[in-house]
Amino acid sequence: MAKSKVETVFFDIDGTLLGLKSKSVPDSTIEALSILKSKGTRIIVSTGRSYEHAKFLAEHGFDGFITFNGSYCVDSTGESFFRHTIDVNEIQSLHDHLTGFDKFPVGVMTTEGSFISDITDDVSAIFKLLKLDAPPPQDFSHALKSEVLQLNLFVDEDKETHILTNILKNCVASRWCPQFIDVNAKGISKQIGMEQFFNRYGLSAETSMAFGDGGNDIEMLKTAGIGVAMGNAGDNVKSVADFVTGTTEEDGIWNALKHYELI
Known part of the structure; x- marks a missing residue:
């Protein structure tokens, strides 16, 4: 070579x-x-x-x-x-969706630290698999007052498509773990x-x-x-x-x- x-x-x-x-x-x-x-x-x-x-x-x-x-x-x-943070309007759209239509765990990574909206058995299993400590649980509404760098949505591929098409329209998603997706600002x-x-x-x-x-x-x-x-x-x-x-x-x-x- x-x-x-x-x-x-x-x-x-x-x-x-x-x-x-x-x-x-x-x-x-x-x-x-x-x-x-x-x-x-x-x-x-x-x-x-x-x-x-x-x-x-x-x-x-x-x-x-x-x-x-x-x-x-x-x-x-x-x-x-x-x-580079996610636009607050996108965070508001996801908040409205979680409040009125659907509920699933969301990890929120901000410029000040991280939290997760709900720690389910699946969430605990993932952090254990990765040998990481789960961030503290907080209501997703806290994201509305933060500069959000990334979201982790614990959803399957069908729900991922729906959310990216209809809710987080100015974001992109990638999946390196079957149980969740990373969501970042488009681009x-x-x-x-x-x-x-x-x-x-x-x-x-x-x-x-x-x-x-x-x-x-x-x-x-x-x-x-x-x-x-x-x-x-x-x-x-x-x-x-x-x-x-x-x-x-x-x-x-x-x-x-x-x-x-x-x-």
């Missing part, structure tokens, strides 16, 4: 840096990150998670964090340099987050690489000069990738970086 010119590598968290089964970062990935850093390659987290639920990875020397699927970008010092994606870092550090998409496994990673993999899908990715993700590697537990990140002669 001819050696590739890569200056920046973006990494999803769940199912990529963290194994779906192990819920930990493999030793091979930790070593690979260290080698990339030693060669001057920038490494950046790109996730649907909040910064609070992602910053535990800072110990591995990441140069920044794309969080909330591109709505909130943070540099290596923890300072935010980009944020927001991990690609937007990548562009913030390209501009900030004078980098380019052509000299970047990205690893991911979920639907919210598709735009990121398409944008990067080299897009790598993990072995556990769905066919829709693998179809847009330049290379398909193994799962996290199969040393997928290490093997892909070796394949491209970056380590």
